[in-house]
Amino acid sequence: MAEYARIGRRSLYDDVANELEAMIHREALKVGSKLPSEQELAGKFGVSRNILREALKTLKERGLISVRTGDGSYVVRPKPEILTNVVTRLIRLSDVTLPDVFELRVAIEVVASGLAAERAGPADIKELHAVIKNMEADREDVDRWAKEELRFHLTVANATKNPLFPCFIQALSRQLYTLFAEGYRQPTAGTQGIAGHKAILQAIKARAKTKAEKAMLTHLEISRELLLGAAQRQPP
Numbered sequence: 001m002a003e004y005a006r007i008g009r010r011s012l013y014d015d016v017a018n019e020l021e022a023m024i025h026r027e028a029l030k031v032g033s034k035l036p037s038e039q040e041l042a043g044k045f046g047v048s049r050n051i052l053r054e055a056l057k058t059l060k061e062r063g064l065i066s067v068r069t070g071d072g073s074y075v076v077r078p079k080p081e082i083l084t085n086v087v088t089r090l091i092r093l094s095d096v097t098l099p100d101v102f103e104l105r106v107a108i109e110v111v112a113s114g115l116a117a118e119r120a121g122p123a124d125i126k127e128l129h130a131v132i133k134n135m136e137a138d139r140e141d142v143d144r145w146a147k148e149e150l151r152f153h154l155t156v157a158n159a160t161k162n163p164l165f166p167c168f169i170q171a172l173s174r175q176l177y178t179l180f181a182e183g184y185r186q187p188t189a190g191t192q193g194i195a196g197h198k199a200i201l202q203a204i205k206a207r208a209k210t211k212a213e214k215a216m217l218t219h220l221e222i223s224r225e226l227l228l229g230a231a232q233r234q235p236p
Contacts, residue, residue, distance in 0.1 A: 013054035016045050017062075020055065024064055024075055035065065035073040080170035087171045101175055102224045106217065108168055109153060113200060113216035114209040116159035124159035128201045131155060132194060139190050146180035152197055156216075159204065179227065186226045196222060 023029045035041065035056075042052040056073055059065045063082035065073045090096070116124070131152040138144040150173060157165035169176070183189045196219030203212035 013047075013051045014058060016047060016052060016055035017058040019045070020059055021062065021064060029075050031075050031077055033075050034071075035075070037072065080167050083167060083171040084173060088174055091175060098179075098227060099224070101172070101179070102220060104172070105176075106220055108165065109156070109220065110213050110216050112157050112160050112165045112169075113204070113212040115162065115165070116156050117204045117207055117209045117212035119161045120159035120204050124155060125201070125205055127155045128152065128159075128197075128204070132197050132201065135194055135197070142181050142184050145184050145190070146177050149180040149193065149197075150176055156200065156204070179223070183223055183227055189223075189226055192222055192226075193219075 020029065020035075024031075029035070036044070038049050038052050038056070042049045045052065047055075056065065056067070060067055060073075063078035064075065066076045067073050091101075131148050134148045135145060135152070138148060153176065154166055154169050154173075157169040160166075183193070196215070199215040200212060200219060203215050
């Protein structure tokens with residue numbers, strides 16, 4: 001049976017939330033399990049139900065529990081969307097620039113391409129082929145184009161077989177979609193984008209790690225130059 005540490009009266013709701021999160025981490029509370037009732041939890045921690053409710057709200061915001069109306073609260077696995085929201089807030093509230101985003105993409109995606117060349121399976125290769133085919137068919141639709149380009153880069157990340165790579169690509173998904181949509185509007189971007197993706201795919205299929213990394217780096221540098229050039233051409 002899970003042991004609950006009593007919380008002092010001067011502690012705030014985040015102390016309760018932190019203790020519950022620690023219990024989840026050490027699997028005293030397992031994914032899929034239902035939490036005791038609010039009344040029972042408040043009694044176990046020695047806090048008011050108002051503080052307990054705020055603690056549960058905090059856990060929900062952290063993506064650690066799901067509240068089912070009329071049924072109670074359940075422990076769940078955090079989803080990448082939680083990190084996406086944090087990254088989005090960070091970018092909006094900080095002086096993050098376009099070059100900053102591209103530097104991060106290089107750090108993540110170049111390595112991911114090399115790992116994908118070593119680890120990609122038949123399903124990954126098939127998915128990358130399908131994405132490129134869709135991009136060629138969607139040249140007149142900026143929304144579909146941007147979504148397919150995001151899908152391409154996420155598929156490469158998935159092909160690493162390291163769950164952290166797709167996690168970070170998904171965390172940047174809103175910013176990447178905006179970049180892809182804006183890049184689509186630049187002259188020659190469509191042609192260069194498809195050519196870059198094909199080069200990456202061919203290197204991954206050939207199990208050529210260095211070539212895959214170089215192809216991704218070249219693709220990102222071209223995208224960066226197109227977007228920076230477009231930004232400089234805009235009137236002040």
